[in-house]
Amino acid sequence: MSTRMSSHSPIRVGISGFGRSGCGIHAATLALLPELYSVKAVFDPLPGRSADSPQPGIAAHASFDDLIADPDLELIVVASPNKWHARQARAALAAGKHVLCEKPFGFTTADVDAMIAAARSAGRILQPFQQRRYEPDFVKVREICQSGLLGKITHVRIAWHGFGRRWDWQTLRSFGGGQLYNNGPHLIDHALELFGPADPEIWCDFKNSLSSGDAEDEFKILLRADHAPTIQLELLATAAYGDERWRICGTAGGLRGNADRLDWKSVDWSAMPARPADDRPTPDRGYNGEKLTWREDSWTPAVQADAGAGAAPAQQPVRDLYTDLWKTIREGAPQVITPHDVRRRIAVMEACYRQRCIPLPEGTLQ
Ligand SMILES: NC(=O)c1ccc[n+]([C@@H]2O[C@H](COP(=O)([O-])OP(=O)(O)OC[C@H]3O[C@@H](n4cnc5c(N)ncnc54)[C@H](O)[C@@H]3O)[C@@H](O)[C@H]2O)c1
Structure with missing residues (x-):
């Protein structure tokens, strides 16, 4: 994809937190989008971190306040540990910067509301980083579900199954760690896109099975509403035999698969005889049954797929999100993923923790 879009200069970026994400x-x-963005500065409190930049000539600021006071910067990327997101986003907006904030986009809806208010009063763009909304397998799943090919979608299961231990800050509640705030934002984002606009009733369960910290490393969430598919989300750390990421059931067929391949099949009920309910015993004492003619199809991505549960995300969705953000900041295009949109996702996560009486992390606006 060509990134040459207009003669506008690249957006000048500062990054807060220079670890796996930053x-x-x-x-x-x-670094792959030099016509759209130029990273000018970073802040990370860990000595030496800033020196590992893939681009030369990047300033390393001594504090977050110095970073957001840097007049050369237009956009601050908040890629610090979770507990800093909402307050750093608000401070950067108040300093007159556009902000892209990593997930989780705050811990509570109150966090998100305060960020939205800060963006509104500063007149700056506040962009949630929900890059997996652009993942090719998800885009295809949503397209098939919305096409009507599978009929009315009845059940969705999204499974991120893995087997393994973690012992970093993402396992510690004091950092806002735990899988709900870590990978939950991705699953819940996909789920609500497929669920539709209804307010879900929520059931959830958490376990800390293998991680060294005190936060959950596994969760199950069930979302339901009248006239919406029932959605089951499963993120497991003890699935030695993992299931497929996607399993979709509809009244005319189903879909299953992973990031690297999807398969679906559907039946054309209009080509089948009508079957009005019949209260008489079946003449041959048999069970109802009929031969179905399935139409089958499959899909594989054109670009590199994410390798699965817990793996580093593929780069194309990140490029796509940043390309859209550039159009918003430079050309005034509407945001593709808005803070209000993501606020709904945060509401689900907050409701899950409250339902299980898990204290919300430090730094939360209640
Ligand atoms: N969107 C995704 O797919 C994705 C993937 C990985 C991480 N993340 C998110 O990125 C954020 C960072 O996670 P990570 O995996 O890079 O962690 P990490 O531990 O690798 O990096 C975090 C960095 O932030 C620094 N830091 C600590 N306190 C800070 C502060 N107050 N201000 C600025 N920097 C500070 C640390 O020194 C460290 O270098 C998390 O919120 C995580 O959820 C998102």
């Missing part, structure tokens, strides 16, 4: 996702991807 360096490995954001700086690494922005």
